[in-house]
Each structure stands twice: as structure tokens, then as C-alpha cells.
Amino acid sequence: MEESQSFLELQLDKEASENLSEAARWGKLLGGMVLGAVGLLLLLIILMGRQLTSLFLTSSEMEGSEGDVLIIGLIGGGVFVGAIVGILMSFLIKGANRIRQGILRKDQILFNNGLANLKNYFAMYGILGILGLLLSMLGLLNQ
Amino acid sequence: MQDDNQGHLFTELGFDFTARQHILSIASWAMIVVVVAVIGYILNLIQILTGGKEAVPQSEGFGMVDAFAGNSTTSSVISIIIGLLINFFLYRFASMARSGINELNQDQLNKSFNNLKFYFVTMSVILMVVFVGIILFAAAFAMKAI
Numbered sequence: 001m002e003e004s005q006s007f008l009e010l011q012l013d014k015e016a017s018e019n020l021s022e023a024a025r026w027g028k029l030l031g032g033m034v035l036g037a038v039g040l041l042l043l044l045i046i047l048m049g050r051q052l053t054s055l056f057l058t059s060s061e062m063e064g065s066e067g068d069v070l071i072i073g074l075i076g077g078g079v080f081v082g083a084i085v086g087i088l089m090s091f092l093i094k095g096a097n098r099i100r101q102g103i104l105r106k107d108q109i110l111f112n113n114g115l116a117n118l119k120n121y122f123a124m125y126g127i128l129g130i131l132g133l134l135l136s137m138l139g140l141l142n143q
Numbered sequence: 144m145q146d147d148n149q150g151h152l153f154t155e156l157g158f159d160f161t162a163r164q165h166i167l168s169i170a171s172w173a174m175i176v177v178v179v180a181v182i183g184y185i186l187n188l189i190q191i192l193t194g195g196k197e198a199v200p201q202s203e204g205f206g207m208v209d210a211f212a213g214n215s216t217t218s219s220v221i222s223i224i225i226g227l228l229i230n231f232f233l234y235r236f237a238s239m240a241r242s243g244i245n246e247l248n249q250d251q252l253n254k255s256f257n258n259l260k261f262y263f264v265t266m267s268v269i270l271m272v273v274f275v276g277i278i279l280f281a282a283a284f285a286m287k288a289i
Contacts (some may be wrong), residue, residue, distance in 0.1 A: 009159075010158040015253045017156070019259070020260075022260045023259045033274070103156060108159060111162065112162050116165055119169045123168070126175040140189075140190065
């Protein structure tokens with residue numbers, strides 16, 4: 001009966017539930033802010049594509065097809081990054097919600113599901129971090 | 144006896160086997176995030192010290208970008224310091240959570256959640272400061288353009 005509770009096992013006492021609830025609350029806020037920022041950035045790219053590409057191209061290049069290609073590339077890249085960040089933050093927000101609700105309702109299944117979502121968040125974050133590190137190491141080697 | 148997950152009406156919420164496994168996974172992945180971040184900071188520092196960042200070429204349309212890149216070393220160092228602070232809390236959460244679960248140490252586990260809270264608090268506050276900075280910069284830029 002490894003899943004049966006006993007006084008020797010770890011309990012979600014008052015301090016743990018307060019800390020976890022607060023962590024979940026701030027995690028949810030962070031997730032919301034990041035999603036909002038990414039959404040705004042995407043909107044900015046769509047609305048101000050021409051002005052943004054003028055930072056990187058000369059006026060003659062802007063008049064040609066390079067400007068359109070760069071705008072499409074920027075929007076496509078923005079959507080791709082937005083999707084990845086969206087999935088990442090959805091794990092965080094769902095996990096935070098479920099952990100808090102699990103603690104409030106004393107629902108072990110909901111609480112465990114929240115922890116599972118948080119695990120997915122950190123797993124995805126870790127994998128993206130490893131990929132980013134590999135890319136920057138490749139960039140360093142190519143210099 | 145029924146699965147304890149079903150008997151939550153009669154027991155307090157706790158860290159059953161599933162919850163403990165999830166927390167250990169979270170701690171492992173959090174540690175990976177910390178290690179990757181620290182390696183990234185070291186690589187960044189190496190780039191700065193070896194002068195690996197090339198100057199932005201002056202050409203039409205690059206004037207504004209050059210204004211941003213004017214103090215890239217200082218901003219990189221500040222970013223690294225902030226990143227180390229954030230990852231310090233994550234590291235403490237990961238190490239304390241792992242030892243708390245493995246040694247059945249309630250106090251250690253509680254402290255780990257405290258560090259997780261500080262991790263999210265620090266990230267959120269820094270992001271808010273960055274947002275305010277961007278808004279102020281955009282407003283100043285817009286006023287200058289007018």
C-alpha cells in the first residue's frame with residue numbers, strides 16, 4: 001500500500017500549501033504576461049511590418065521582393081515562436097490553476113494533474129534551453 | 144483498501160507516490176534548466192571577453208539599431224547577473240525538493256516551494272520592469288519622432 005497516507009509520509013501542511021499556492025499564483029501571472037507580450041509582439045510585426053523591415057534593408061531592397069519576403073518571414077517566425085511559447089505557457093497556467101484548485105478543494109487527483117502540467121512546463125523549457133544552447137555553440141564555432 | 148486518491152474525503156491532501164514522482168521530475172528538469180542557463184552565461188561571457196560581438200555596420204536604416212547596440216557589454220553583464228539570481232532560486236528549489244522527497248524531510252520540501260515561489264516572483268517582477276521600460280522607451284521614441 002505504497003500510496004496510503006501515514007504520519008511518516010510527507011503532508012501538504014499549512015506552510016507547504018501557502019508556498020505552493022503563492023508559487024502557482026505568480027506562475028500564472030508570469031504565464032499571462034508572457035502570452036500577452038508575445039501576442040502584442042506578433043500584432044506589432046503584422047501591423048508595422050514595413051517599418052520594421054526598413055531597419056534591416058535599404059530603400060531599394062524594400063521596393064523589391066526582398067521586403068515582402070522579409071515581412072512574410074518575420075510574421076511566419078513570429079507565429080512559430082508564438083505557438084511554442086503559447087504551448088509552454090499553457091502548461092504553466094494550467095498547472096498553476098490545477099495546483100491551486102487542488103489545494104483549495106483538497107483534491108489529490110487535481111493536485112497531481114497540476115504537478116504533471118508543471119513537470120511538462122519545465123521539461124519543455126529544459127528541451128528548448130538545450131536546443132538554444134546547442135544553436136549558440138554552433139554559432140560560436142562558426143565565428 | 145481503495146486507492147488513496149479516491150479516499151481524499153477522509154485524508155488531508157498529501158504527497159502520494161504520484162505527486163512525489165512528479166516533484167522529482169520537476170526538480171530534475173529544473174536542474175537541467177539551471178545548468179543550461181549557466182553554461183549559456185559562461186559562453187556569453189567568453190564571447191564578450193574575446194570581443195566576439197561584431198560592430199553593427201553603419202548603413203541606411205541601421206542608425207536606430209546602432210543606438211541599441213551602443214552598450215551591449217554592460218547590458219549583457221546585467222542580463223547575466225539577473226539570470227544568475229533567477230536561476231539561483233530555481234537551483235535551490237530543485238536541490239531542496241529532491242532532498243526533501245528522498246529523505247522525507249517536510250521542512251526541506253517546504254523551503255523548496257518557498258524558493259519556487261521566489262523564482263516565479265522574481266521572473267514576474269523583472270518582466271514587469273522590462274515592460275515598463277519598453278513602454279517608456281517607445282513613448283520617448285514616439286515623442287522624438289514627432
